[in-house]
Amino acid sequence: MRMSVFQTYLKLGFFHIFNLQAYDHLVFLLALCAPYVLADWRRVVALVTSFTVGHSLTLALATLGFVQYDVKVIETLIPITILLTCLLNMRQTGRGQERRLDRQRSVLLALPNLLAAIFGLIHGLGFSSYLRELLGRQSRPVLELLAFNLGVELGQLLIVSIILLIGFVVLHLLHAARRDWILVVSGAAAGVAVVLLLGA
Incomplete structure (x- = not known):
């Protein structure tokens, strides 16, 4: 019975993010992955895990009732996290060659992970409204939280695997410049963020 509950919430969590209706979170992941190529997959996994740590914390606290928040504020902050990520991508790309960009990333290895975790705190609050509706009046949904x-x-x-594979096709098969890929993807994500921000 408990395994059935675990599987149910595992699927709910998976399809909550792997869903076009979660386009704000999808666009954030797109912006997060834009500077990286398939060979950087370990770095991308670390980034995504940092993001997960952040959103898991606030998702649990909000779902269990320890944190109260204004939904409108979170709806405004989510596109801001996307926009800031895009601007950071563009700023780093504008500093010079890819080699220098890669060297900066190796020196400041913890910074992108820290930002991903901080932005995850905000996105976790966005997830919590949906999860609380599913849970109803359950007071200690530990298993459900873990599975979700x-x-x-x-x-x-x-999602990030798909993004990296698309990037591989664009960069290696279509021979696009990496700088152009980063700017186009980040610019598109920033455009979506601005639309979301104006509609918040």
Whole structure:
């Protein structure tokens, strides 16, 4: 019975993120992955896991009733996290060659992970409204929270895998410049963020 509950919430978490209706979170993941190529998959997994740690924390606290928040504020902050990620991508790309960009990333290895975790705190509050509706009046849904978070993580990993594969095709098969790829993807994500921000 408990395994059935775990599987149910695992699927709910997976399809909550792997869903076009979750386009704000999808666009954030797109912006997060834009500077990286398929060979950087370990770095991307670390980034996504940092993001998951952040959103798991606030998702649990909000779902269990320890944190209260204004939904409108979170709806405004989510596109801001996307926009800031895009601007950071563009700023780093504008500093010079890819070699220098890669060297900066190796020196400041913890910074992108820290930002991903901080932005995850905000996105976790966005997830919590949906999860609380599912849980109803359950007071200690520990198993459900664990399964839902794991499902979200699996969904995110699948999404970033698709993004990296598309990037591989564009960069290696279509021979696009990496700088152009980063700017186009980040610019598109920033455009979506601005639309979301204006509609918040």
